Amino acid sequence: MSLRASSKRSDRTKRGVAVGDRVSVIPYMHCGTCIACRGGKTNCCTDMKVLGVHIDGGMRERMAVPVSHLIAANDLTLDQTAALEPFAIGAHAVRRSGLAAGETALVIGGGPIGLGVMAFAKSRGARVVAMDVNEDRLAFCRAWAGVDATVNALRDQLAAVPGANGGELPTVVFDATGNAQSMAAAFGYAAHGGRLIYVGLVSADIAFHDPEFHKRELTLMASRNATREDFERVLEVIRAGTIDVNRYITHRSSLDDMIGQFEEWLKPESKVIKAMVEL
Numbered sequence: 001m002s003l004r005a006s007s008k009r010s011d012r013t014k015r016g017v018a019v020g021d022r023v024s025v026i027p028y029m030h031c032g033t034c035i036a037c038r039g040g041k042t043n044c045c046t047d048m049k050v051l052g053v054h055i056d057g058g059m060r061e062r063m064a065v066p067v068s069h070l071i072a073a074n075d076l077t078l079d080q081t082a083a084l085e086p087f088a089i090g091a092h093a094v095r096r097s098g099l100a101a102g103e104t105a106l107v108i109g110g111g112p113i114g115l116g117v118m119a120f121a122k123s124r125g126a127r128v129v130a131m132d133v134n135e136d137r138l139a140f141c142r143a144w145a146g147v148d149a150t151v152n153a154l155r156d157q158l159a160a161v162p163g164a165n166g167g168e169l170p171t172v173v174f175d176a177t178g179n180a181q182s183m184a185a186a187f188g189y190a191a192h193g194g195r196l197i198y199v200g201l202v203s204a205d206i207a208f209h210d211p212e213f214h215k216r217e218l219t220l221m222a223s224r225n226a227t228r229e230d231f232e233r234v235l236e237v238i239r240a241g242t243i244d245v246n247r248y249i250t251h252r253s254s255l256d257d258m259i260g261q262f263e264e265w266l267k268p269e270s271k272v273i274k275a276m277v278e279l
């Protein structure tokens with residue numbers, strides 16, 4: 001998206017962007033005054049309004065966005081600029097987990113969100129194991145994210161998968177499925193002393209057996225949205241050439257054709273990872 005605003009070139013130092021800049025939008029509209037915002041956690045503002053979720057988003061020709069929510073990305077392609085946001089979700093989850101080089105991370109769910117988690121976990125020097133129920137998605141995790149092992153949740157036992165973690169459970173588990181059964185099962189996948197991070201979310205109750213949680217002294221975290229710091233990290237990694245945005249975008253459409261395409265993209269057979277709508 002390119003910026004059309006009344007600001008002048010000289011505003012760049014003040015605002016970070018100027019007229020004509022190629023920009024990415026941070027779509028999380030936070031209030032700036034609540035307890036979370038005051039503590040720097042603008043990503044979980046008590047009055048959060050996400051563009052395209054709680055309020056209208058980008059499926060229109062023009063939109064107004066506060067300059068505070070723009071990031072100049074003139075050296076990136078338009079595809080890379082548009083992909084900053086989904087990758088920022090993964091960058092945030094990985095930062096929140098405190099994942100360190102040498103640790104093994106299990107990422108459950110190889111969709112666009114889980115793939116971002118895998119890419120940022122790899123960028124930290126962790127060993128990454130991908131779990132999914134869809135073999136096409138697992139193949140994509142190997143080819144695109146370069147994961148160290150894959151596990152089919154319907155068929156494989158995590159600890160028995162060669163290369164998974166030498167028979168030990170991973171110290172960090174991310175669930176990016178949006179599936180309540182998987183989220184409950186994930187308690188059993190983390191090592192003693194480990195962390196479990198829910199990146200995916202469901203509108204449901206999740207129940208767990210307390211001894212599984214307690215005996216591990218497990219740390220359970222939610223990861224919501226992302227902050228500017230996470231977007232900056234994505235920019236850094238894209239500039240370093242570590243993330244291949246071209247292969248992450250599997251489908252394209254014009255804005256006019258998109259309505260007809262949408263149903264097809266929802267089917268797993270379409271093998272969609274990320275679809276880009278072009279104006």
Ligand SMILES: NC(=O)c1ccc[n+]([C@@H]2O[C@H](COP(=O)([O-])OP(=O)(O)OC[C@H]3O[C@@H](n4cnc5c(N)ncnc54)[C@H](O)[C@@H]3O)[C@@H](O)[C@H]2O)c1
Pocket residue numbers: 089108109110111112113114131132133134137153176177178179181182198199200201202223224225226
């Ligand atoms: N934390 C955030 O701020 C944030 C932002 C965007 C999306 N999300 C959430 O992240 C989740 C994933 O999003 P996505 O776009 O990648 O979704 P997606 O549906 O494309 O991918 C989910 C993947 O999980 C796999 N899966 C489903 N059930 C499974 C199971 N039981 N075991 C193993 N794998 C299973 C599916 O096969 C699929 O590949 C969703 O819940 C979405 O709402 C969170």
